[in-house]
Amino acid sequence: MDNVAKKTLLCLPALITLALTGCGGSSSSSSPVDTSVSLSATVVDPYIEGAVFCVDTDRSKTCDAGEPRSTASAADGSITFDLDAPLPAGSLIIADPASLGTHNGVAFTLAMGALVGEGADGFVISPMTTLQSSSASLTQAGDVSASLTHENIAELLRTAGLTDITAADISADPMQGIGDLSGVVTDAQLARIQATLSMYGFMKLFNESDALNGKSVADILASGLDTSGSGDVYNLLSAMVGAIQDVVSPALIAQAQGPVTAANGLLPPGAPALPTVTAEVIVKAGVAILDRVVGDAAAACNAASGDYTAGLAAATTHLGDGAFPLLVEELGLAYYAAHNQAALEALLTFASAPNMTALMMGAPQATPLDAGLACASGHFTVDNTLNASCIPS
Secondary structure, three states, X not given: XXXXXXXXXXXXXXXXXXXXXXXXXXXXXXXXXXXXXXXXXXXXXXXXXXXXXXXOOOOOOOOOOOOOEOOOOOOOOEEEEEEOOOOOOOEEEEEOOOOOOEXXXXXXXXXXEEEEOOOOOOEEEOHHHHHHHHHOEEOOOOOEEEOOOHHHHHHHHHHHOOOOOOHHHHOOOOOOOHHHOEXXXXXHHHHHXXXXXXXXXXXXXXXXXXXXXXOOHHHHHHHHOOOOOOOXXXXXXXXXXXHHHHHOOHHHHHHHHHHHHHXXXXXXXXXXXXXXXXXXXXXXXXXHHHHHHHHHHHHHHHHOOOOHHHHHHHXXXXXXXXXXXXXXXXXXXXXHHHHXXXXXXXXXXXXXXXXXXXXXXXXXXXXXXXXXXXXXXXXXXXXOOOOEEEOOO
């Protein structure tokens, strides 16, 4: 091989690269490198729709211009961030106050957040994570100088009466599997959602009260573990836990199932059986009532210049009513009917019954079933006398 041929072979790779570039190809050195990171999370109390969050890069606990925003949360509470790099340690995720979203058909009013670790993805934002993020002391460099841990929060909840809560529950999705729970349901299966709803009520008053939200991490822990009667955090959190255990309970799921089981026993041969009552409808009923109770309590606390005991008194006005569990059962049945409209309407046609009252043989529980069938939006609100009405679609 002569020298000309050798030189041609040596230059051949460069000639091929040059030809590809000239024809629209690209070399590895000239193509941009995609460094974007897609980050997901779930916003729940129960699932929040339409909420937007930011990565609080300067640790100011406000969403400032230029800080990365999430997509608005979907019906299942899912949000997505598109970032230039994975999250660093001690990242603070907070709600954009202009877009807190809705839950259960009404405006959601708690600005939630989460303190997440390095490279976090698929995390949950809930009232429980909000207690941790709101209590955290952060530096602009990203250091967390003080914060309640997940075990701290679990201990506060256990002391307040939710004995089945663990540290792992604080960062978990409390609604996962709720729609599948029916029949014999245990307190342990409901513990996560009971904890989330209790913490929602607690955080609403906590944020309104200067005596509470000014406490340090150590003070919150000490007050939450003080069961002597002088622990402000314990007094408030245990009241909320007690209320939620009354309205989202295995007993009420079983009570709501009673008239449905009775109706199935009255069906003519060949008629399709009514679906079972799931924990989800009791959760939705409890949330509708809790929104009213907590809304009144927060307003009373605010009107009393941050005196959370005034808020507790306002909440007790509702919670002390002996008809409270019955209201939850009736509202749960309304949600049951709203969630199972197709099955109920098919059954009515099959049974030639004019309404659910006729099908249920005049049982008093039939009225909320009729209300659920008539509610096109599938959501209810409760007024200040604890009367429920359908939210217009």
